[in-house]
Amino acid sequence: MFNGKLLQLQQSLKSLPGIGEKTAQRLALYILSQNKEKSYQLADSIKDAVDSYTQCSICNMLSESDPCFLCSNTARDSSLLCIVEQTRDIYNIESTQEFHGYYFVLGKLLSPVDGIGPKQLNLDKLERLVQEKCFNEVIFAISPSTEGESTIHFIAEYLKNTNVCLTRLSTGIPYGSNMEYTGTVTLMNALKRRFPI
Ligand SMILES: [Zn+2]
Structure with missing residues (x-):
């Protein structure tokens, strides 16, 4: 028209x-x-x-400064790293005030049908970050979907040799749902109750 x-x-x-x-x-x-x-x-x-706005060179978050305001905040819990899909997931998690560690943004989830393979996830950068910062725990806060599950398992395998403890959010986030639409209370509970991979 x-x-x-x-x-x-x-x-x-x-x-x-x-x-x-x-x-x-x-x-x-x-x-x-x-x-x-x-x-x-x-x-x-x-x-x-x-x-x-640019991508933070450490965590990939979209930010006005590089490093971003989270990576440059030394008061955060340096024992925890949370892996998310998108910058919007960070804002979602921050609104729960339940997590005080650092983040890493994948940007994409594995999806062979869309041509997204391991190379597109920039896992070398993640591995370097995990090794350099000596985190005690890496938490996967990724939407539970087919792509989310295969991404979590692939990265878990990839980070196996770093000997870091790998956990994921507890159930309560329905399978196939998007983290973006998960309520704050549900997300807060899921962050509190994590389980090992
Ligand atoms: Zn950052």
């Missing part, structure tokens, strides 16, 4: 997670019909954030 610049805007919006065809149309028209200053502000804040 749309064409030209409006179609271009709609398609850009549609590429965002959770935005379907209709919502993208509605948002595109809204952006064009509201006060121009507000739309420029939106565009500027997207550009500013994109330009200012």
Whole structure:
């Protein structure tokens, strides 16, 4: 239905997670019909954030500084490392105030059908981090799904020789669910009750 610049805007919006065809149309028209200053502000804040954020060279978290504010906080518990899939999982876990260690962001889960193999997970970096920082425990806080399970088991095997204690979150997070949508209390309980792999 749309064409030209409006179609271009709609398609850009549609590429965002959770935005379907209709919502993208509605948002595109809204952006064009509201006060121009507000739309420029939106565009500027997207550009500013994109330009200012980078991946932390230690943990891969998206951050304004490198190292990120978590890696550079020496008051955190240096015995614990938590492996997560995405930066958003860190914010989710931090909101429980139950975990005070450090993090490592994988960025992806193993998924051979999508062409994501062990090489894409940057496990050398993880292994170096585990060895250098001498963590006592590495906790897997990964969504329980087929990809999540195979990723956990692959990494556990990969880190076997580091002799670090490997644990995962307790049950309570339903299989196939996404960590992003797990309630704070459920996640808090799952963090408290971990079990060895
Ligand atoms: Zn970091």
